[in-house]
Amino acid sequence: MNWAGGSMRCSHCVLSCCTGWLILPRPEVATSMCTDGDQDMHILAINAGSATLKFGVFDPASAMPVIESTIDHPAVDAAAFDEIKQQVRSSGVTSLNAIGHRVAHGGPFLREAAFVDAKVEHEIDQAAALAPQHNPVALAGIRIARERWPGVRHVAVFDTAFHAGMPEHASCYAVPQSWRAVGVRRFGFHGLSHQSVLAAVSSALMRPPSELRIVSCHIGNGASVCAIDRGRSVDTSMGMTALEGLVMGTRSGDLDPGVPGYVARTLGLSLVQIEAALYSDSGLKALSGVGSDLREIESRARDGHAAAQMALQVHAYRVRKYIGAYAAAMGGCDAVAFTGVAGENSPTLRCRILDGLEFLGLHLDEERNRAFSPASEVSQLQASRSSVAVLAVRAREQWVIAHETARVLNGALSAEHEIDE
Ligand SMILES: Nc1ncnc2c1ncn2[C@@H]1O[C@H](COP(=O)(O)OP(=O)(O)O)[C@@H](O)[C@H]1O
Ligand SMILES: CC(=O)OP(=O)(O)O
Ligand SMILES: [Mg+2]
Structure with a gap:
């Protein structure tokens, strides 16, 4: 697999001209060709929405999910994770390299996907007031998943990240300075979906x-x-x-x-x-x-x-x-x-x-x-x-979660590798 500069690159994927952007492999060529002999990587992506819970297991080198499924209610609880674990097992996947969680709000500081550690958990919790239907649920999912898959690394992937560079004239509310000083501003959501739309439209056109x-x-x-x-x-x-x-x-x-x-x-x-x-x-x-x-x-x-x-x-x-x-x-x-x-x-x-x-x-x-x-x-x-x-x-939020999770994981692996050398 070709990993370069911390982001996924593959000569068989569409949009390879657009370096730095999400690259969606074309289904017909991506499977197996992108792996270049490396071992398969399996990432579980979890997307807790306000009405449904979607999840999938992906090999980031492939456009096709190993499994992808929707639970038609928003509860993120032990029963939902029993269902996820059972479906992962029946898909034949025996181990996971990482689990990626969609988190709607990254707050003012989490501007890109990151490993979940105590600090990241704290920031997600702090932003719960800004996404009360989403952040507490995502945190609950992270905590249950940690119990179910001990030893697997967890990555938080944020809806707000795609909008982090929004110009000030669009992100600013015309409210008193004292409100803006405590973080009253526009962030935007559904970034994983809008990001995948960008890739899909660019590819189709x-x-x-x-x-x-x-x-x-x-x-x-x-x-x-x-x-x-x-x-x-x-x-x-x-x-x-x-x-x-x-x-x-x-x-x-x-x-x-x-x-x-x-x-x-x-x-x-x-x-x-x-x-x-x-x-x-x-x-x-x-x-x-x-x-x-x-x-x-x-x-x-x-x-x-x-x-x-x-x-x-x-x-x-x-x-x-x-x-x-x-x-x-x-x-x-x-x-x-x-x-x-x-x-x-x-x-x-x-x-x-x-x-x-x-x-x-x-x-x-x-x-x-x-x-x-x-x-x-x-x-x-x-x-x-x-x-x-x-x-x-077709919305590919779970795929983007897996892609971003792989990027964070590979960034960490290459950093460890450099230290070893
Ligand atoms: N075939 C359909 N036609 C129109 N709307 C649909 C259809 N299937 C589902 N929906 C709508 O999509 C909603 C679920 O959307 P979804 O994106 O999964 O929710 P969430 O906001 O939790 O991510 C349902 O509540 C329903 O209103
Ligand atoms: C941010 C948001 O509304 O997400 P969802 O549509 O998944 O509930
Ligand atoms: Mg949704």
């Missing part, structure tokens, strides 16, 4: 990241849009917390900052109650009245359920506004990409969102849109007359 202005839309239970300008996140819809931006399964997204004060005074709600309502009882769940699952809401809307139809319109309108705003932020847009479980699986969602963006030169091909299956990894969905590419991309 056969253009390097340095030539592309991409609006990446990650839509699952949590959802965010990212403006990726020539390889760099220059803005994203989530901010200091994962509450800002799009309408989500149970989260409100953007809100007039005057609302919390108003409902506190008129409804007598405490800050804790307001926060809980904005995280867990808002979004599609509040608007539709039939729960937070987009599949169910789309089905009810088809049957004429008025609140479900309204919820879908508000949801799509918010995404559409961000696409327009980010095209303006980047001075144009070459590609709009959809990823995340809902973004990949729902052609009607993509259609609703893009309806009205023809002024950008963006035209969807209905047939291609309907035909996309996440099994095909990435597909172009634009009509031939469209000057903006439209893509659906």
Whole structure:
């Protein structure tokens, strides 16, 4: 295997021209060719989201997972890890080189993937107030995994890292200096997903990241849009917390900052109650009245359920506004990409969102849109007359976690090697 400069390089992988960026091996050539005779490496990647727990075992030299699976509830507990361990065992993997954990918020100091030690654990814990639905769960996962696989190294991989270089005009809130001094600023999330969209779009369009202005839309239970300008996140819809931006399964997204004060005074709600309502009882769940699952809401809307139809319109309108705003932020847009479980699986969602963006030169091909299956990894969905590419991309967060974990592991191994010499 070719490891250079602490990041993975392989002559058979796509995007090898884009040194320094995530390189996704093409499935048809990656398996075995990239290993160059070295022993297989097995990395378990764990991605605890707000609605689902996804995991996979990867050999970082291969695009194909050894196993990849989703547990359809967000609980990260002993039972979930029994299930993971059992699936790892039945896949034939007998030992793991490392375990990578997705951690949503790295706080102000953790700007890249790192081994989990006491200091890193402390920072993840400190950032829990900024990601209350995610960081405590990730920490719980790290602690259970440490018990289940003693002796294996654990790496934390952060959603916020991809946005760490966001320009100040996008990361800054216009609030008093004393607030900014205690860390009130925008961070952004879903970085692993947006990072893999960048690689997939670049590969599909056969253009390097340095030539592309991409609006990446990650839509699952949590959802965010990212403006990726020539390889760099220059803005994203989530901010200091994962509450800002799009309408989500149970989260409100953007809100007039005057609302919390108003409902506190008129409804007598405490800050804790307001926060809980904005995280867990808002979004599609509040608007539709039939729960937070987009599949169910789309089905009810088809049957004429008025609140479900309204919820879908508000949801799509918010995404559409961000696409327009980010095209303006980047001075144009070459590609709009959809990823995340809902973004990949729902052609009607993509259609609703893009309806009205023809002024950008963006035209969807209905047939291609309907035909996309996440099994095909990435597909172009634009009509031939469209000057903006439209893509659906299978989210590869677990793969990015494994890739980053391997990078940290190999960095440490080569440092140990240098010391030995
Ligand atoms: N086929 C589908 N069509 C539309 N939405 C879907 C489909 N399958 C799942 N979803 C939505 O995706 C959500 C789960 O998204 P996911 O990205 O796994 O969640 P998380 O935010 O926990 O990472 C579900 O709650 C559901 O609303
Ligand atoms: C940050 C976030 O909302 O993540 P998820 O979509 O996995 O819940
Ligand atoms: Mg997720």
